[in-house]
Amino acid sequence: MKALILKRYGKTGQLEFADIPRPTIKPDEILVQVHAAGLNPIDYMIPKGLFKPILKFRLPATMGSDLAGIVVETGSRVSRFKVGDAVYASVFDLGSGSLAEFAAVPESVAALKPVNLSFVEAASIPMVGLTSWQALNERLRLKPGQKVFIPAGAGGIGTFAIQLAKHLGAKVGTTTSTGNVELVRSLGADEVIDYTKQEFEQVLKGYDAVLGTTRGDGLEKAISILKPSSTVVSLIGPPDAAFARARGMNFLMTFVFGLLSRKIIRLAGKHQARYSFLFVRPDGRQLKEIATLIEASRIRPVIDAVIPFAQAKDGLAYLERGRAKGKVVVQMVAT
Structure with missing residues (x-):
């Protein structure tokens, strides 16, 4: 083949x-x-x-x-x-x-x-669906009425995660370029920041959760929009020691990942927020539940x-x- x-x-x-x-x-x-x-x-x-x-x-x-x-x-x-x-x-x-x-x-x-x-x-x-499911349901444990920031709303993860967050009853903030504003609004985003015109950290505030999807300093800026007792889940790193332990890595790798994530964990701690790194896992039963939402027209590709x-x-x-x-x-x- x-x-x-x-x-x-x-x-x-x-x-x-x-x-x-x-x-x-x-x-x-x-x-x-x-x-x-x-x-x-x-x-x-x-x-x-x-x-x-x-x-x-x-x-x-x-x-x-x-x-x-x-x-x-x-x-x-x-x-x-x-x-x-x-x-x-x-x-x-x-x-x-x-x-x-x-x-x-x-x-x-x-x-x-x-x-x-x-x-x-x-x-x-599959991957965007499972990543969104595991981030929003298992790690962030989104509840109706909570506010979640999902940057890059027009991307693969963003387009799915926005819809799932809305299904869970959350309010969604996101960023995108001018040409994609209407797309992310059609998916359910409540607060849309055109990053070509505004800095999201100067507009958004009082968020309960952040799903980190973009590289650079976006995650650090996103922490500033959180209120106390909030949660940050990153898909792009840095990996943390808990991730290394979960994958059965040796002491050295666990130590290295602990060092890599120390800065962001401390920054989150200053805002009374919890940080973790998410590495998606395949799961057929979760895909079955996602299929139910898609067949009910709650989420569209x-x-x-x-x-x-x-x-x-x-x-x-x-x-x-x-x-x-x-x-x-x-x-x-x-x-």
Whole structure:
């Protein structure tokens, strides 16, 4: 089968298409014919070696995290799916990739595709959906009436997280450029700051939670808009010692991550806020709950571009430029 393979780490990363054997599934896995694969920022970061100390990645490795497709084979212990089922999943950090004609997927991380979405639309959901779910429900524990700041509202995470936060009853503040103001308002954002005209930290105040999604000094500025006893969850770092311990890292790595996060933890503490770093985990049961919201029209996918498989590397380059409105999806099978 054809797959997009990472051969070696580097400044640009060595990615190339290759013919590799179709995966052999384990008893608790399903074999999925991939119809579409969603792209995420981590997919262009991995080749640069940025997550080499963290991820369980053996080179050469198939790239890609999100997929939607059809089950073509089931393992002997699989009970939730059958051949012919349309499914979607994230295989992030599981040692296998989605940018291939077929993918081996653990039963526990897959869910039936939302019936009202195409394969392309469904493939745009898993990582941003799971990240938003785990951040807003598990870490921030958003309650109705609370205010959450979700910067970069027109991005992949932002477009989903805004909708989920509104479903949870929260009020949402976000940032975006002039051309995307109406988009984020249509998703439910209550306070929208056009970052080309205003500094959000000079306008917003009294927030209960921050979801850190942007690099640079944005997270430090966001802490200043929080009220006491608030919570900060960052998706872009710095990783903290708790994260290192949760992944079973050695004492040295735990110590290093503790040093890296010390400044932001102290800053949050001065505002009586709690800081933590979130690394998304695949979870099929959460995807099932997300599918229920999508089928009830509580959340809709936002897709910027659909790229043919042969141009997957161009899709990653486009995503890296940071101008995508919503998600970029690679279409493997024409429908």
